[in-house]
Amino acid sequence: MISRLAFGAAEVIDDPYPHFAAARAQSSVQWHEETGMWLAFGHAEANAVLRSRTLGRIWTPRWPEVAMPGFELIHRHSMLENEPPVHTRLRRLVAAAFARGHVERLRPRVAALAESLADQLADQFAEHDPGGPGVSGGSAGSGRSAGSGGPGVDLIAGFAEPLPVQVIAELLGIPESDRHLLRPWSNAIVKMYEYQVSPAQRAVAEAAASDFVAYLRELVGRRRRRPAADLISSLIAETDSAGGRLTEDELVTTCTLLLNAGHEASVNVVGNGVLALFGNPEQWQRLLAAEAAGRSLVESAVEELIRFDSPLQLFERTAISDTPIGDVTVRAGEKIAALLGSANRDPAVFDQPDQLDVGRADNPHLGFGAGIHFCVGAPLARVELQTSLRTLLRRFPALRPATDGLGRLRRSEFVIRGVTSLPVLLS
Incomplete structure (x- = not known):
């Protein structure tokens, strides 16, 4: 079966899920002429792609004729672009550094940052409508209020x-004065993971990677000269059982x-998620009711x-040896991509997959990947x-979109799915 799915088509970027469903109904694995690789549409097949030990992440430059040393460096030494034994060593060192309590250390800080934002x-909101209705909830003693009106506030x-x-x-110890640099660098780099990339975008990505x-x-x-209580210092200090450490290139790449990955996905889950809740207002009300009743659905809602x-819609791998996936055999050297968005809507795994259900209990989604x-x-x-999500529910229970044209807010990329902006108001 040959797939005609056009990654760059406006209707696919706007809403890929009907296109996935139509393709999945024909065959769970299809050959994609446009990219010269296999596509896995079904959950079982995508899961197999992610977990198979005969499929690997094998980094090769997409444009070998174009000099991109910075962009190449941050991929060639990445644990995401390597397989065992290199991947095993890198991930063990990184996971051990994470295990030093950094996530738990940041938990109260995350709450404080969310409250401040x-x-x-x-x-x-108050600037748009100073005399408008106040915000329900609110932080203790903040005295903040908000109303509706004007063009909206970009969430x-x-x-x-x-x-x-x-x-x-903060996790890595980036000084506050430098943090404005991160998002532009990341935006430029992740555009290279799409399948339509212009020479101008390559040049911007290489400049961002080099910087x-x-x-x-x-x-x-x-940090080598003066360690601090941050993850970079932990990564520098971490050793494996043989006394090995991350090289400088590996440190920089990690x-x-x-x-990049640590904020890109979170930004887009919030944007996509609030947009989905706007399209399913009964689910927002369900979340509010559960919070009020002391039986929060926030954890299940985030997974949903x-x-x-x-x-992330697509994760690509290459066959190290002939590998059966579904009804096809991916020959050595061929590529196959797990279509994560399609897998996460597979009716063979999810009951009523096109319905948003913030209380969904059985939810083996592949949003964080699988396998090594x-x-x-x-x-x-x-x-x-x-x-x-918990902060938005408590502070802004009457949140609503400021425009009906929400589809126009979509990013123009297929692989990294998100919204460029999300103007909101309070009712």
Whole structure:
């Protein structure tokens, strides 16, 4: 079966799920002429792609004729782009550094940051309508109020984006004065994971990667001279059973991966998730009722929002040897991609998969991946996302979209799915 799915088509970017469903009904694995690889549409097949030990992440430059040394460096030494034994060594060192209590150390800080950002949002709402109705809830003693009116307040720029950027920056020990650099670098780099990339975008991505690498080398050097209570210092100090450490290139690459992946997905889950809740207002009301009754659905809701509109749509692997996936055999050297968004809507696994259900109990979504490349930062992401949703419910229970044209807010990329902005009001 040959797939005609056009990754760059506007209707696919706007809503890929009907297209996935139509393809999945024909065959769970299909050949994709446009990219020259197999696509796994079904949950079982995508899960097999992620877990198979005869499929690997094998880094090769997509544009070997174009010099991109910075971009190549942050991938060639990445645990995401390597297989055992290199991956095993890198992940063990990174996981051990994470295990030093960094996530738990940040839990109260995440809550404090979310509250501070909510205060700032409340101030912006109040500026739009100073005499409007007050915010329900609110932090103790904050005295903040908000109303509706005006063009709305951007939930992405004002809340969804700064929270995970600040959290991952604090985790790694990025000085506050430098944190404004991170998101532009990340945005430029992740555009390279799409399948339509212009020469201008390649040039911007290489400049961002080179600047990122230079910045992190200097920061790693400072932490070698003067360690601090941050993850970079823990990564420098961590040794394996043989006394081995991360090389400088591996340190820089690991920090880049954690900074990019550590906030990109969280930003997009919040954006996609709030957009989904706007489209299903009864689910927002269900969350509010559960909070009021003391039986929170926030944890299950976060998992459901990741499933319902996945921030990462595709994860590519290459066959090391002939590998059966579903009804096809992926020959050695061929590529196959797990379509995570399609897998997360597979009716063979999820009851009423196109329905948003914030109380969904049986939810084996693949939003964080699976197998050896399962997201190492998943625990921190869950803390951020649960805190974000709980804060929005408590502080802004009457949140609503400021425009009917929400589809126009979509990012123009297929692989990384998100919204560029999300203007909101209070009723």
